[in-house]
Amino acid sequence: MKNSEVVFAPDTSYSCGKCLKCCKGDWLIAITLEEVELLKSLYPNVNPVSGEDEIDGKKIYLIARNEKNECIFLTESGCKIHIEYGFDKKPAVCKRFPFFPKQWDGKNYFHLSYMCPSVYANRGAKGERLISDACASATEKFSGAEIQEEVHLAGTQTISNCEYLLLEEKISRLILDPRFSLDDALLAGLTLIRRASDSESINQIKNKSSDLDEALDIVMESIAKRAPMLGLYRYMIASIITNIESRRGARFEFSTWKNDLSVFSKLLMNRGRIELNRTGLIFNAQHLYNIHWPRKEKPDLMPLRRYIVSHLNHKFLLTASDIEFAYHLLLGAYSAVKYYTRAFAASEKRSMISSSNLQRGIECVEYNLMLHRPMKERLWKKKIVRGWARKFLFHHSYSSSMV
Known part of the structure; x- marks a missing residue:
C-alpha cells in the first residue's frame, strides 16, 4: 500500500497511547485458523482459543482470555507475542487496530475505530506520519469495490463517481460546521442528497464558491420541513x-x-x-x-x-x-x-x-x-x-x- 493511495477524514489524528484497552476490552478478538496454528507453534503449552464465532459467513476463532478477561498474551509490559517474537508475529487484527481501510476506486479510505481512547480524543500523529503508520499496520490484503462510472443515488437515479465525492465532501462540511447543531446538520445532509437528484443541484455541488450561503440555505430548508412524529x-x-x-x-x-x-x-x-x-x-x-x-x-x-x-x-x-x-x-x-x-x-x-x-x-x-x-x-x-x-x-x- 502506497502513501498516495491512503485517505483519511479531514483533521484526523492518532498515535497509540499504550493504554492496552484493545487487549482487554469486552469485545471479540478474532484470529484465523492459520494464526491459531502459528500461536500454538510459538506457545505449545498455551491454548490460544476460547471459542468460535461466525462473521459474514466466515468462521473465526476467539483469542483466549485470562481471569481478568484480558487477552491471554497480555503482560504488564505489553503484548507477550510482540515482546518475544516481534510485531510481524502478532495476529493481523492486533497489528491493524484501530485502522480499518476500505478500498474503493483505487484508493484506501481509512476509518479509525472509536473504541480506542486516542482515536476518540483525536490525539497523536497526523498527515504523512499518520498515513505511514496506517500503511505499516495494514499487513492484510484487502479486496476493494470495482470502479464504476456511476453510483446509485436513490432508486434508479444515479450520479457519477466525481459527483458522489463532491456530495460526500459537502455533507462532511455540514456536519463539521460548528454554526449548526448536529441534528440540523444531519437532516440538512439528507436534504442535500435529495437535491442532488436534479442536474441544477449537481451543478451547485460542483460550484464550491457558494459553500457558506448554500449550507445555511440547506439547513434552514431542513428545519422548515420538520414536524413532530x-x-x-x-x-x-x-x-x-x-x-x-x-x-x-x-x-x-x-x-x-x-x-x-x-x-x-x-x-x-x-x-x-x-x-x-x-x-x-x-x-x-x-x-x-x-x-x-x-x-x-x-x-x-x-x-x-x-x-x-x-x-x-x-x-x-x-x-x-x-x-x-x-x-x-x-x-x-x-x-x-x-x-x-x-x-x-x-x-x-x-x-x-x-x-x-x-x-x-x-x-x-x-x-x-x-x-x-x-x-x-x-x-x-x-x-x-x-x-x-x-x-x-x-x-x-x-x-x-x-x-
Whole structure:
C-alpha cells in the first residue's frame, strides 16, 4: 500500500497511547485458523482459543482470555507475542487496530475505530506520519469495490463517481460546521442528497464558491420541513436498540422472543424499568425521557461529528442499495448513539449527559452496529420493507432531537 493511495477524514489524528484497552476490552478478538496454528507453534503449552464465532459467513476463532478477561498474551509490559517474537508475529487484527481501510476506486479510505481512547480524543500523529503508520499496520490484503462510472443515488437515479465525492465532501462540511447543531446538520445532509437528484443541484455541488450561503440555505430548508412524529420514530429506535441488545432471536427460542418483546415494548412506550444486557444498564425510562440531547454543544459533540464524518470517508454511503437509503441507516445509527448516551446518563441518575456518557454511547454503537459487529439484517434486503422505511420511518420531517 502506497502513501498516495491512503485517505483519511479531514483533521484526523492518532498515535497509540499504550493504554492496552484493545487487549482487554469486552469485545471479540478474532484470529484465523492459520494464526491459531502459528500461536500454538510459538506457545505449545498455551491454548490460544476460547471459542468460535461466525462473521459474514466466515468462521473465526476467539483469542483466549485470562481471569481478568484480558487477552491471554497480555503482560504488564505489553503484548507477550510482540515482546518475544516481534510485531510481524502478532495476529493481523492486533497489528491493524484501530485502522480499518476500505478500498474503493483505487484508493484506501481509512476509518479509525472509536473504541480506542486516542482515536476518540483525536490525539497523536497526523498527515504523512499518520498515513505511514496506517500503511505499516495494514499487513492484510484487502479486496476493494470495482470502479464504476456511476453510483446509485436513490432508486434508479444515479450520479457519477466525481459527483458522489463532491456530495460526500459537502455533507462532511455540514456536519463539521460548528454554526449548526448536529441534528440540523444531519437532516440538512439528507436534504442535500435529495437535491442532488436534479442536474441544477449537481451543478451547485460542483460550484464550491457558494459553500457558506448554500449550507445555511440547506439547513434552514431542513428545519422548515420538520414536524413532530413521535410514534413512528420511537418505533424505529425501539427496533434498533432491541436488535442490538438481542442478537439471540436466530435461535428461535420462545424465552428469547418473549424477552425481546418485553424490551421492545418498554422502549416503545418509554415506561418502566429498562435493562440493556449488552451494556449492563438499568434505568427508569421516564428519567431517560427527561434527559434532553444538547443543542449548544455541551458537552462537546465534536467527537461525534468527527466519528460520523470518518464513517462517511470510509464510504459507508456506498454499503447499501443506494446513497439515500444508506444515509437513512446512518441517521438510525446516530439516533442509537443518542439513546445509549442518554441511557448511560439515566443509569447514573444524571439530569444532563456528560462527556463520558457520550464516549460510551459512541463505543456501544461502534461495536454493536457500525463497525466491529455490524448488523446485517435480512429484513432490510426486502424491497417492500425498504420502501416503507424510506417513505415513513426515515422521512425528512422527523425531529431527531426528540429521540
